[in-house]
Amino acid sequence: MMYIMRYTYSGESVFLSCLVKCSGRYKPDSEFRWKLPNYREINPTELHQLDQGRFHVFDISSGNLSLLISDLTEEDEGLYSCWSNENQHKSFRLTFKGCTLSETEREPKTKYTGDSVLLSCSCEDPNTKPEDFRWTHVESSGTEVSNESPRYKDRVHTFHKTTPSNLSLLISNLSEDDQGTYRCTVNNKASADTRLLVKGETVVLKSTQSLNELSMFLSVFLESLCRPAGCVLSEHHVTKSSYAGESVILPCSCEDPKTKPEHFEWKRAAVNETLVSDAEEINGRFQMIRDSPHNLFLRI
Structure with a gap:
């Protein structure tokens, strides 16, 4: 026929x-x-x-x-x-014309706690409009990665509503628990895996300077405290080291992403010196980074 x-x-x-x-x-x-x-x-x-x-x-x-x-x-x-x-x-x-997934990166993605990561997944044909797709975390018994899941609530973003063939996933405020294999599955048929490594944010001091210069550098090492009002702080076990003249970002955030603290201050703990607060900016070298109301990162 x-x-x-x-x-x-x-x-x-x-x-x-x-x-x-x-x-x-x-x-x-x-x-x-x-x-x-x-x-x-x-x-x-x-x-x-x-x-x-x-x-x-x-x-x-x-x-x-x-x-x-x-x-x-x-x-x-x-x-x-x-x-x-x-x-x-x-x-x-x-x-x-179904969705044939583009080839994903073979090498694992490496990020640090508090970072964001974009996990790529897309159809080769940009005109494709998959009826169904989902992301899962393989090591946690296939837990669905979405804002409906308590583990990822308010931390994930997808792009398919504006670009149907783009099934990529953005995860923000990473923790070490987020490490593992993420699987993008389309129409319960084709799938692609991406491996994510999440490291605790520790930077080791490296110096080629003399001992006197190194001693001077250590004297400006910051052990800082972030003290916002009206939020429960996430745990950040961070040691930051850098060279004189460089910049560094110190993380600080509320556990609840809906929290919007009105009052906060960063202090240098060793001398109880306020670096920056909601009321004043002591020195132009210290700047707040608030890409989200619950984030109170400090850039020096």
Whole structure:
């Protein structure tokens, strides 16, 4: 049996043309019909009532039995044929262009606690619109990675609503518990894995300077305290070391990302000296970084 191939994507519409020469003895509603996938057979009148009006037949009285299907899903895939009496006029094979995942990075991604990470996952064809996809954390028994999961609540962001073929995942405020293998699965079929390594943020001092210069450097090493009001601080076990003239960022954040502390201050603990607070900025070298209200990072 010969048929015409039609390739399409989920969410689109497809037009299947079928024109039949009519005579007065034909009774369109009973003589004309479409055979659909899964052995369904239906006449034009019934088609209007099928799947909430997604199927539309044109001017039956003039022999135009063309079929328009809108808002396509992968369940619509298959063979369609237009019939009058026992004569088959046209057949169409409707095939969906699925999501073939682009190749992901083979090397693990390495990040530090408090960082953000972008896990890439996308369809090779930018016109593809996968009906279903999900991210899971393999080592934690396939825990779903979404804002609905308590473990990742308010820490993840996806991009498919604006770009359907882009299934990438952004995770913010990483902890060492986030380490592991992340799996992007499309339509319960194709999948791609990305390995994430999360390290505690410890920077080891390296110096080629003389002992006197090193001693001077150590005298400006900061053991700082962040003291915001109205939030419970996340644990940050961090040792930061750097060279004179360089910059450093010290992390500090509230456990609840919805917290918006009004009052805060950073102090140099050894001498109880305020570096910066909500009330004043002591020195231009000390700057607050608040990319989110609950983050109170300090840049020196």
